[in-house]
Amino acid sequence: xxxxxxxxxxxxxxxxxxxxxxxxxxxxxxxxxxxxxxxxxxxxxxxxxxxxxxxxxxxxxxxxxxxxxxxxx
Amino acid sequence: xxxxxxxxxxxxxxxxxxxxxxxxxxxxxxxxxxxxxxxxxxxxxxxxxxxxxxxxxxxxxxxxxxxxxxxxxxxxxxxxxxxxxxxxxxxxxxxxxxxxxxxxxxxxxxxxxxxxxxxxxxxxxxxxxxxxxxxxxxxxxxxxxxxxxxxxxxxxxxxxxxxxxxxxxxxxxxxxxxxxxxxxxxxxxxxxxxxxxxxxxxxxxxxxxxxxxxxxxxxxxxxxxxxxxxxxxxxxxxxxxxxxxxxxxxxxxxxxxxxxxxxxxxxxxxxxxxxxxxxxxxxxxxxxxxxxxxxxxxxxxxxxxxxxxxxxxxxxxxxxxxxxxxxxxxxxxxxxxxxxxxxxxxxxxxxxxxxxxxxxxxxxxxxxxxxxxxxxxxxxxxxxxxxxxxxxxxxxxxxxxxxxxxxxxxxxxxxxxxxxxx
Numbered sequence: 001x002x003x004x005x006x007x008x009x010x011x012x013x014x015x016x017x018x019x020x021x022x023x024x025x026x027x028x029x030x031x032x033x034x035x036x037x038x039x040x041x042x043x044x045x046x047x048x049x050x051x052x053x054x055x056x057x058x059x060x061x062x063x064x065x066x067x068x069x070x071x072x073x
Numbered sequence: 074x075x076x077x078x079x080x081x082x083x084x085x086x087x088x089x090x091x092x093x094x095x096x097x098x099x100x101x102x103x104x105x106x107x108x109x110x111x112x113x114x115x116x117x118x119x120x121x122x123x124x125x126x127x128x129x130x131x132x133x134x135x136x137x138x139x140x141x142x143x144x145x146x147x148x149x150x151x152x153x154x155x156x157x158x159x160x161x162x163x164x165x166x167x168x169x170x171x172x173x174x175x176x177x178x179x180x181x182x183x184x185x186x187x188x189x190x191x192x193x194x195x196x197x198x199x200x201x202x203x204x205x206x207x208x209x210x211x212x213x214x215x216x217x218x219x220x221x222x223x224x225x226x227x228x229x230x231x232x233x234x235x236x237x238x239x240x241x242x243x244x245x246x247x248x249x250x251x252x253x254x255x256x257x258x259x260x261x262x263x264x265x266x267x268x269x270x271x272x273x274x275x276x277x278x279x280x281x282x283x284x285x286x287x288x289x290x291x292x293x294x295x296x297x298x299x300x301x302x303x304x305x306x307x308x309x310x311x312x313x314x315x316x317x318x319x320x321x322x323x324x325x326x327x328x329x330x331x332x333x334x335x336x337x338x339x340x341x342x343x344x345x346x347x348x349x350x351x352x353x354x355x356x357x358x359x360x361x362x363x364x365x366x367x368x369x370x371x372x373x374x375x376x377x378x379x380x381x382x383x384x385x386x387x388x389x390x391x392x393x394x395x396x397x398x399x400x401x402x403x404x405x406x407x408x409x410x411x412x413x414x415x416x417x418x419x420x421x422x423x424x425x426x427x428x429x430x431x432x433x434x435x436x437x438x439x440x441x442x443x444x445x446x447x448x449x450x451x452x453x454x455x456x457x458x459x460x461x462x463x464x465x466x467x468x469x470x471x472x473x474x475x476x477x478x479x480x481x482x483x484x485x486x487x488x489x490x491x492x493x494x495x
Contacts, residue, residue, distance in 0.1 A: 021299060023243050028301040035104035035445075036363045036387055036394075037356055039296070039306050044116040044132050044490060045441075045454065051130070051152075052120060052486065056460065058404060058429050059371035059379035061310040062352030065234070065290035066217045066251035070152075070197055071226030 106138040106494060112449075114492040122484040126156040126193060142207040150221075152197040157189035161426035162337055163326040163414050164188065164476045171337065172273040174322045176261040179273045187480050190322060197223035211238040217251065228255040234292070245296040247308075253288040259321035266319055266341025267424065277339075284317035303357040312348035325426045327415045332471030335417055340425040342410065348373040361389035377430065378406040385441075393444045398456065400437035407431045413466055413478050428479060433462035439486070449493035456486040 024032070035041050046063065054060050055072035106112045113135050120128040130153070136146040160171065162182075170181045173192050182188040199221035208214040217232040232251025238244070257263070262279030264270075271277050294308035319342045326334040354367040365385040372378045381402040388395045408430040410423035439456030462479035469478065 021243075021297070023241055024298040024301055025241075029298075031302045031358050032298065032304060033103060034358070034363075036389065037304065037358060038104070039304070039354060039356060041104070042490075044114055044134060045488070047132065047148075047150075048116065048118050048130065048486075048488060052458075053402070053435070056429065056458075056482070057379070057402060057433075057435060058373075058375075058377045058408070059350070059369070059381060059402065061290070061312055061348055061350035061371065062308055062369040062381075063354075064308075065249050065292045065310060065312075066230065066232040067201065067219060069226070069228035069230070069253050069255040069286065069288060070199075070221065071195070071223055071257060072154075 106136060106144070108138050108141060110138060111495045112136045112138075112492060113495055114490070116488055116490045119487045120484060122156070122482060124157070125189065125482065125484075126154060126158055129153045142205075142213065144203075144205045146203040146205075148199075148201045148203075150197075150199040150201075152195075152199070152223075154193060154195045154197075156193050157191040158193045158322075159428060160188045160190040161323040161325050161340060162188040163328065163332075163334060163426075163473060163478065165334060166472050166475075169334070170272075171324070172270055172277075174260045176271075176273065176276050185476065187477070188324075195223050195225070197221060197226075199228075208235065211242065212236065215249075225258050225260060226255065227258075228253055230254065230288075232290070243298045247292065247294040247296070249290075249292040251288075251290045253286075253290075255286040255288065255316075256283055257286065257317055257321065258283040263317070264321055264339040267325075267338050267421075270324060270337045270339060286314065286316040286318060289313045299355075302359075303355065305356075306352075306354040308350075308352040310348075310350045310352070312346075314346040314348070316344060318342045318344060318346055320425070320427060323425060323427050325412065325415055325424055327417055327419075328470065328473065329417050330470055332414075332469060332473035332476075334414075338415070340427065341423050342408075342425055343375065343423055346373055346375055361391065363387040363389065375430070376406055376409040377404060379404045393442070396441040396443070398437070398439040398441065400435070400439075400458075402435040402437075404431070404433050413469075414473065416470070428460075428462060428482075431462050431479070433460055433479070435460045443490075446493065450490065452490040454486070454488040454490070456488075457484070458486070459483050 116132045118130040132150050134146060134148040136144055138144045164185055164187050167184050168181050170179050172179055180191050201219035204216045206214055213236050215234045219230050221228045230251060230253035232249060234247060234249030237246045263281050263284050264277050265280050268278060290312045292308055292310045296306045298304055319340060323340040324337050325340050327336040327338060329335050350369055350371045352369045356365050367383045369381040383400045385396050385398045410425060411430040412424045413426050415424055435458060437456055437458040441452055441454040443450055443452035460482040464477045464479050466478060
């Protein structure tokens with residue numbers, strides 16, 4: 001139950017924060033169009049990091065789903 | 074493995090950029106693949122732990138931009154592992170002999186040394202396919218499929234992720250599902266959990282030649298433009314594992330009052346696990362430099378809890394960049410069945426001495442150097458990680474009180490990337 005409250009609170013925080021934001025217009029997106037500003041700019045780095053930590057720690061998930069299982073964990 | 078990340082910003086930015094340069098539709102956001110072209114993104118990873126596992130892992134991802142909104146991506150990964158891995162048994166003041174997983178040989182661990190299973194040798198090949206298509210207004214869907222195989226483990230899976238842009242493409246909602254069907258075929262068969270490992274040449278009792286594992290994952294996320302220089306991502310992921318979740322090669326020592334092992338048994342884990350994670354990431358630029366921060370809170374019904382912080386700062390010099398990286402991850406709570414050893418006469422439904430299920434900390438420090446090319450990039454990455462835990466758990470009896478029951482795991486990671494359009 002606590003978890004549900006936490007999720008709802010976080011979602012509310014995100015959306016209420018968004019509602020107060022000034023909308024970023026298309027002509028203001030030069031900076032955001034840079035590769036370095038994309039969350040998925042380096043998919044191979046992210047994949048290899050995930051693979052290493054998946055096999056060395058118990059915690060997984062958050063960034064994405066799917067992929068493939070391995071006998072390493 | 075968790076691999077797939079939101080592609081929606083890329084699409085949002087592509088559309089935004091096209092809107093901005095409506096008179097010149099051939100201009101793309103930096104790094105965007107021109108329609109009709111392939112992007113080949115290749116990486117080579119060398120991972121080496123001190124005295125333990127070494128891995129050599131090439132990755133090639135080929136992505137074709139079919140139309141402005143449709144692309145297909147094929148990835149091939151080969152993962153070659155050698156070395157030794159902690160078996161889960163405790164060290165002793167005299168040498169110890171164990172039966173190898175295949176049951177056909179033995180190996181001996183020196184005195185006062187954490188037992189490592191030296192038969193760790195495997196090659197894994199994985200193929201995955203992503204197909205991104207437009208789907209209604211401001212909406213796209215990514216279909217995913219993958220298959221992987223190694224000598225004792227196969228995995229096949231599929232999934233789909235829908236992304237919906239709104240608020241003039243300032244906000245993207247993401248929802249995805251994935252399903253994996255895995256089969257484990259351990260060397261020498263599936264051992265019966267919590268039964269004694271026989272001494273070679275005696276053969277272990279097995280529950281069968283193979284067993285199954287099913288993994289269901291779901292993701293719900295929001296990506297939000299905060300300002301012309303800041304973007305944030307918030308995800309919740311839910312995962313449900315069921316079936317054979319035990320590591321068939323991990324052992325557990327049963328010790329007497331003096332802390333001396335009297336028996337070595339196979340570990341046993343519950344046959345279901347529910348995993349959840351909350352993930353937040355922020356990207357903001359300071360001139361050309363970019364700060365990339367993330368935090369994840371993870372918890373599961375095995376009682377494991379973990380906090381992971383990650384910070385990267387890209388010093389961008391235009392023709393090249395340097396990006397230092399720090400990662401701190403703490404498993405603040407162990408699995409409720411984690412036991413570094415069992416006491417003689419103790420009866421438990423589940424037990425594992427796998428250090429990855431314990432309370433521990435992983436620290437990583439790294440640096441990346443990159444050179445953007447005309448239609449791609451060359452980069453080198455170097456990272457060092459160290460895992461530390463409870464060396465001397467309270468209540469360790471007899472000789473175990475003098476042993477290091479969690480020797481640090483230290484590893485380096487070297488990676489070379491090269492990408493280009495073709």
